[in-house]
Amino acid sequence: MYIRGSLLGLAFLALPWATAGENTARASKGPDKNGKYWIYGDGIEAAFIPYGASISNLLINDQYGIRRDIVAGFDNASYYGIDKAHPHFGGVPGRYANRIRNSSFVIDGETHHVTPNDNPTSESPDGADTLHGGSDGWDYRNFTVVAYTKHSITFSLVDPDGKEGFPGEVVSYVTYTLTGRDWDIKMVALATTKKTPIMLSSHVYWNLDGFSNNETSSIYNHTLHMPYGGQRVGVDNILIPTGEILPNKKGSVNDFWSKPKQIGAQADDPELVNNCGFNCTGYDNCYTVNRGHLGSYDWRTEGPVAQLSSDWSGIQIDVFSDQDAFQVYSCAQQDGSMALKKTQGLFDEPDFPRVIPRYGCVVLEVQDYIDGINHPEWMRDRKQIFTPGGDPYVLQAKYSFSLKGSSKS
Ligand SMILES: *[C@@H]1O[C@H](CO)[C@@H](O)[C@H](O)[C@H]1NC(C)=O
Ligand SMILES: *[C@@H]1O[C@H](CO)[C@@H](O)[C@H](O)[C@H]1NC(C)=O
Ligand SMILES: *[C@@H]1O[C@H](CO)[C@@H](O)[C@H](O)[C@H]1NC(C)=O
Ligand SMILES: *[C@@H]1O[C@H](CO)[C@@H](O)[C@H](O)[C@H]1NC(C)=O
Ligand SMILES: *[C@@H]1O[C@H](CO)[C@@H](O)[C@H](O)[C@H]1NC(C)=O
Ligand SMILES: *[C@@H]1O[C@H](CO)[C@@H](O)[C@H](O)[C@H]1NC(C)=O
16 A cells, blocks of 8 residues: 555656646656756747756747857756856856855844855955855755746755855745746745845846857847846945945946947946956946836836847847846856857857857846845845745746847737
């Protein structure tokens, strides 16, 4: 009886993907030979891996009908943990995305210290601050696949009490779904034992030309519009928020709100020097998403908070999100040492080696105000500090793909 019971239990667990008759053989079997889990929409398909619950491929036809893989990543799941540079390709940074000043924060009068891993100095050889949840943050760990169908995959991670210095256990679920030409993201996380900060994001490196543009390998000709991004979080020269919320004055390098603009349009403006930290020319900034004037709004239809497009491929993304901030990073730290995947890039073109060059990609991160836990004056606590039994952390986003100028279907 016992054995029979467990077999029935297993059959029940298998149900989500065993019942849908339309599922491909691949989806019913699990990952492909490279350890990737594929899901399918209408004219788009994407692959995900347990490591960091990361997206590793996103395929879509460009305006000439050529299939393009528009996200950076590696050819196989096992390489993600081997690669030393760890650029957070396509994963979920956690338990707290972006930087934590001085690797510490205070909750209810108690100071918590988390693992430093960013900006090493002689006094702090491991780092002056914590980036993306520490040296073994969520996107260094294999999530568990808890559901998988032809159109959707759900990952789960249990982050133990004290891991990387964070208080209490956190249980999380990350669901990715392809519906038509939309990629939907839902992240839920619960503090189960102690009050703790939680802030997640999706850290995807985009190149809407599939790294195959034969005129330029940079994203300087990608057009960006952030209609609600009138302000940004002020940072010091190691990108730690100072507490100031700065205006993105019309016409300034950080003005992407007043009208759409190519990312490289002001590449030679002196104002862009150090805009992404010490000796860094470009963007690595947290723009606020100011929608207060809309009154009550539906984040799925009101927006997008950001629109990115490339004239060369014609591919466009409209990003919708329920989050109040949006980070843009223009890949100034890429230096040509990261190889492209087999599914992207040009072959045998000496001018276009098969690597990601500086400014060869752009990272778009839906998130909350960075380091809000060290800036109580911003009043982000309800969005960033979670209590057992209280509301869960929730992040929702929709990336809607289309060809520029064509009507959406
Ligand atoms: C896995 O991918 C990496 C980088 O994309 C590549 O260097 C390596 O050869 C691949 N390994 C296998 C077994 O395919
Ligand atoms: C994570 O999964 C990959 C394969 O997807 C595997 O190669 C690696 O050993 C796993 N890492 C850990 C820490 O379990
Ligand atoms: C940073 O944290 C250390 C303890 O880890 C503390 O001694 C120091 O005062 C803090 N510095 C600042 C500027 O808060
Ligand atoms: C560049 O790529 C486009 C689109 O794939 C193609 O039509 C064109 O012939 C290519 N040009 C050169 C010089 O290879
Ligand atoms: C591409 O961007 C560069 C500057 O970054 C600009 O000079 C050039 O005109 C742009 N090309 C197109 C076709 O928009
Ligand atoms: C500034 O960055 C450039 C690369 O962009 C590098 O060659 C140079 O050494 C850096 N200078 C300093 C002072 O770090």
